[in-house]
Amino acid sequence: MVEIREKQIVIDGKPTLIMCGEVHYYRLQRSEWQDRIDKLKDAGCNAVASYVPWLCHEPVEGQFDLDGHSRPELDLAGFIDLCRDNGLYFFVRPGPFIMAEMKNEGIPFWVYEKHPEVIPYGWDGAAATTRTLDYMAPGFLAAARNWYAEVMAVVAPRLHGGSAGGNIIGVQLDNEIGMLSWVSNCPDLTEHVAADFAEWLSRRYEGFVLERRYPFALDDAAVRLGALRSPEESYSAELLHDLGYYMRDRFARYVAVLRGYAEEFGVRDVPFFVNIHGTGGGRGFTYPIGISQLYEAYTQGPGYVSGSDIYFGDLTVMNFQDLYLINGFMDAVHLPDQPLTSLEFECGDGNYGNNFGGRYDVSAADFKTRMCIAQGNRMINYYLLTGGINYRMDQKLGDGNDRVAFTGERHGFAAPISPEGELNYTYPRMKRAIHTMMAVKDKLAVMREERDAVSFAFIPDYYMTEYRYPQSERMADIVRNIEANRSSGGWEIMARSMLLAGYRFGSVDIQNKPLLPSATPVLALPCARYLSADIQRKLADYVTAGGGLLLYGEVPQYDMEGKPCTILSDALGIRVLGTVVNGPHSWPAIVACGWAAGRAEVHTHFAQQLEPGTHEVIMRLYDSEVVCGVDAAVGKGRAIVIAAAYNSCDVQLFRLALERLGAAAGLTHDHKDMGMFTTSTANADGERFLHVLNLDGFDKELHLYEHGEKLLGGQRLHIASKDGVMLPLDMSFGDVRIAYATAEVAEVAEDAIRFRLTQPQDVIAFVTEREIAPSDDYTVGEQDGVKLVRSGKHAKVDDTLVVRFAAAK
Incomplete structure (x- = not known):
C-alpha cells in the first residue's frame, strides 16, 4: 500500500x-x-x-x-x-x-x-x-x-x-x-x-x-x-x-x-x-x-x-x-x-x-x-x-x-x-550522491528542514502571466511591472542575501492561506505596484497584529486589474508620490541613512518617491533627497520598506533588517568569502543533519555555529571546492549514537559503520557502551563520556573509513 x-x-x-x-x-x-x-x-x-x-x-x-x-x-x-x-x-x-x-x-x-x-x-x-x-x-x-x-x-x-x-x-x-x-x-x-x-x-x-x-x-x-x-x-x-x-x-x-x-x-x-x-x-x-x-x-x-x-x-x-x-x-x-x-x-x-x-x-x-x-x-x-x-x-x-x-x-x-550504454564523467559523482542519501534513507524519509523565524512570501497570481495579448498596452504594463518585481530583484538581492547570511526559511502562500504573526513572525515580500485588495488587507492586518514585514520592490498602488488600491500603504502610513527612473544621462544613487547608514551608495534604475510620515528614513536618493526606504512601526508590528531596485547583494544590510524585525539566522559560519549554502534537518527524535555546500571553486576552512555556539565539538571544517557534506548530529543506529562527525555516513551494518571522509583529519564522536575495535586507520580516545575516533587518512588521498564495533552483549 x-x-x-x-x-x-x-x-x-x-x-x-x-x-x-x-x-x-x-x-x-x-x-x-x-x-x-x-x-x-x-x-x-x-x-x-x-x-x-x-x-x-x-x-x-x-x-x-x-x-x-x-x-x-x-x-x-x-x-x-x-x-x-x-x-x-x-x-x-x-x-x-x-x-x-x-x-x-x-x-x-x-x-x-x-x-x-x-x-x-x-x-x-x-x-x-x-x-x-x-x-x-x-x-x-x-x-x-x-x-x-x-x-x-x-x-x-x-x-x-x-x-x-x-x-x-x-x-x-x-x-x-x-x-x-x-x-x-x-x-x-x-x-x-x-x-x-x-x-x-x-x-x-x-x-x-x-x-x-x-x-x-x-x-x-x-x-x-x-x-x-x-x-x-x-x-x-x-x-x-x-x-x-x-x-x-x-x-x-x-x-x-x-x-x-x-x-x-x-x-x-x-x-x-x-x-x-x-x-x-x-x-x-x-x-x-x-x-x-x-x-x-x-x-x-x-x-x-x-x-x-x-x-x-x-x-x-x-x-x-x-x-x-x-x-x-x-x-x-x-x-x-x-x-x-x-x-x-x-x-x-x-x-x-x-x-x-x-x-x-x-x-x-x-x-x-x-x-x-x-x-x-x-x-x-x-x-x-x-x-x-x-x-x-x-x-x-x-x-x-x-x-x-x-x-x-x-x-x-x-x-x-549514453545511448550505447557507456558511462560519462558525471556518473561517479551522481552515484556518490545517491548512495549517500540511501545510506541513511530511513532518516531522510521523515526529516524536515529546520527554519528560522522568517518566511518568503509567495503569491500565485504574480505568476499568472502566461497569456498576454500582444496588442494590449494595458496588459503589457501590468505584466512588465509584475515580472520586474516578482523574482529577479527579490530573488537576486533579497533571497540570495538571506541564504548567504545563513537564514533557513520556508515560504508561505499569502494569497490562499492564513498569514498570522504566531506562525510567520517575519515575512520577506518581493512586491510589485499591483497587488490584490485581499492580499493588501491581509498584509495590513498582519503587520498591525505584530508581524514583521520586509517589503522589497514597490509599495502597491493598484489591484491586479490596474484599479487604484492603496490599502497597504495607507495602513503603513506611507504615501507614494511618484517614481524616479534611470535616464539617458541620469544615474540615480541610493544613500543609506538611519540605522542602515555606513555603507556605500548604490546605483538604482528605479525608486518610488515616498512620503514617510513620522517613520524613520533608511534610504534616500543622493541629489534629490527623495525617500525610498523607511522603517515603519505599525500597530504591534513593524515594516521595513525598500521601495527601489537596490542593486546590491548586501548581506549585512538584509541581516540587520531581519534582525530588527525579530528574525536571527540560527546556523552561520565564519568564512569571509561567503559562497556557502547551509541548512539543517531534524526528525521527531532530535536526530539531525547539517547540510553544507561550497558553491565556489576553491577550498574553504570555517567553523559552523548555531545560535553563536560552535558545532561539531569546535572542529574547524575544510570544505573542498564544489563539494558538499551531510554531517550527522545526535544520530543513533541501534545502540550506537553519533554525537557529531565531520565525515558522512556511507553505510551502516550491524557491527560497523562506513564513512566518507571529508577532512585532512576527520573526527567522529560516538556515544555507545560497545567497544570500538582497534584499527591502523584511526585512533580512539575518550573525552567527557564521548569516544572520539580520529581518522589517520587524508580525505583527498583515501576517503573511506570503516569503524568497527565489538559485538553487542
Whole structure:
C-alpha cells in the first residue's frame, strides 16, 4: 500500500525515500534492458521511471501493442516485471502527452487527423505554433480514454500492494500540462474553449457585473470567439485575470478526468502525480508560472502529488537561491500531507545538442540532490538516466526521417549513461550522491528542514502571466511591472542575501492561506505596484497584529486589474508620490541613512518617491533627497520598506533588517568569502543533519555555529571546492549514537559503520557502551563520556573509513 501522509511517501506503513532513474524502455533493444537496470542499481537507485508513449503503442487507431508483438522493445509489461524482478519500484508516466522530444509530444498522428477541431488557435486567430491540443475537447478525451483503458490494463495488475505483488508505486497524469500554450503565448482558444470560458464566467460573476467586464455578446458564438481572440483594450486586464483563473480550473478538471479514467480501469490506492514545468536558461524565474497554472490541479483533493522539473545546470552562487525558493514555493501551496518530489531531475553533462554546447561540473546533480533532500523532497527521478535510440515508425511520415522523435537516431546525448550504454564523467559523482542519501534513507524519509523565524512570501497570481495579448498596452504594463518585481530583484538581492547570511526559511502562500504573526513572525515580500485588495488587507492586518514585514520592490498602488488600491500603504502610513527612473544621462544613487547608514551608495534604475510620515528614513536618493526606504512601526508590528531596485547583494544590510524585525539566522559560519549554502534537518527524535555546500571553486576552512555556539565539538571544517557534506548530529543506529562527525555516513551494518571522509583529519564522536575495535586507520580516545575516533587518512588521498564495533552483549 502506498500512502501520502505528513509530507511523506509511506509504503507498507514505512516512510520511504525514492531515488529513481528514468529509463525509456522503448528507446532500447530488449536485450539492453538488464544492462541499463544494472547500471541504475549500481548508481544506488531503488526505482525506475518511464514515459509510456501513446504514439508508439497505438500508431494506428485501434491497433495497440503493449506486449511487444510488433516490436520487442514495446513490451511494457515485460519491462515493468523485469524491474520488479530486480527489486525495483516502478513509476509510470503514460501521458497522454509525454514531451520527451517525441513527435507530437507523444500523441499519435491519427488523433490530429481525426479530430481537427481540437487543434488550438491563439490571439487574433493565429494557428498554434506547438503541437498542443484542447485537453477538454470531447474528441480528444474519448481517444485518451481508450488509450488509458489499454495502458491501465497493464498497470493495474502490477500495482504495489496488489495480489500479484506488483512494484508500481505511482502514476503521473499527463505531462507539463499547459506548458506548450504558455511558452507559445497561445491560450488554446478553440470554439470549444471559448464556449466553456463563457460558461465559467457566468458562474463566477453576476450578470450585471459580467456585462460591465465584457461589453460584447458572450452568448453569441461568433462574436465571443472574435472578442476573446482579439480583445479590446477596455477589457484586456480583466481578460488577463479571468483567463488565468479559468485555465487553472480547466487544467484541474482535465487532471480529474484522467484520474477518473485510471480508476475506472482499476488503478487505485497509489498516488497520482502532476509535474510542474517552468525552469529555463539555468534559472527558476519562470518556474512558479507552472506552480500557478497547475495550482488547482494538485490541490483539488487527496491522493495527488506535485513534482518539479529541475533544469538548472550547475548550481552556483548565481542560481542556488532559485532552487531553494521554488522548493519553498511548492511546499507553500501544498496540502498538509503533500510531500515535495521531483519528477524530472536533471542529471548528466548538459550536452543536449550533441555539440558540447553544455559542459556541467560533476557537482551539478550532487548539489541539487543535496539541496532538494534537505528541503524535504521524498522522491527524485533522475532525468534522463540513460540515452537510447529513436526507431523509425512503420508508417511513412514524410518528415525527413520517419523516426518517433525529432532528435535524430540517438537520444539522450547528455545522460550519465549514453545511448550505447557507456558511462560519462558525471556518473561517479551522481552515484556518490545517491548512495549517500540511501545510506541513511530511513532518516531522510521523515526529516524536515529546520527554519528560522522568517518566511518568503509567495503569491500565485504574480505568476499568472502566461497569456498576454500582444496588442494590449494595458496588459503589457501590468505584466512588465509584475515580472520586474516578482523574482529577479527579490530573488537576486533579497533571497540570495538571506541564504548567504545563513537564514533557513520556508515560504508561505499569502494569497490562499492564513498569514498570522504566531506562525510567520517575519515575512520577506518581493512586491510589485499591483497587488490584490485581499492580499493588501491581509498584509495590513498582519503587520498591525505584530508581524514583521520586509517589503522589497514597490509599495502597491493598484489591484491586479490596474484599479487604484492603496490599502497597504495607507495602513503603513506611507504615501507614494511618484517614481524616479534611470535616464539617458541620469544615474540615480541610493544613500543609506538611519540605522542602515555606513555603507556605500548604490546605483538604482528605479525608486518610488515616498512620503514617510513620522517613520524613520533608511534610504534616500543622493541629489534629490527623495525617500525610498523607511522603517515603519505599525500597530504591534513593524515594516521595513525598500521601495527601489537596490542593486546590491548586501548581506549585512538584509541581516540587520531581519534582525530588527525579530528574525536571527540560527546556523552561520565564519568564512569571509561567503559562497556557502547551509541548512539543517531534524526528525521527531532530535536526530539531525547539517547540510553544507561550497558553491565556489576553491577550498574553504570555517567553523559552523548555531545560535553563536560552535558545532561539531569546535572542529574547524575544510570544505573542498564544489563539494558538499551531510554531517550527522545526535544520530543513533541501534545502540550506537553519533554525537557529531565531520565525515558522512556511507553505510551502516550491524557491527560497523562506513564513512566518507571529508577532512585532512576527520573526527567522529560516538556515544555507545560497545567497544570500538582497534584499527591502523584511526585512533580512539575518550573525552567527557564521548569516544572520539580520529581518522589517520587524508580525505583527498583515501576517503573511506570503516569503524568497527565489538559485538553487542
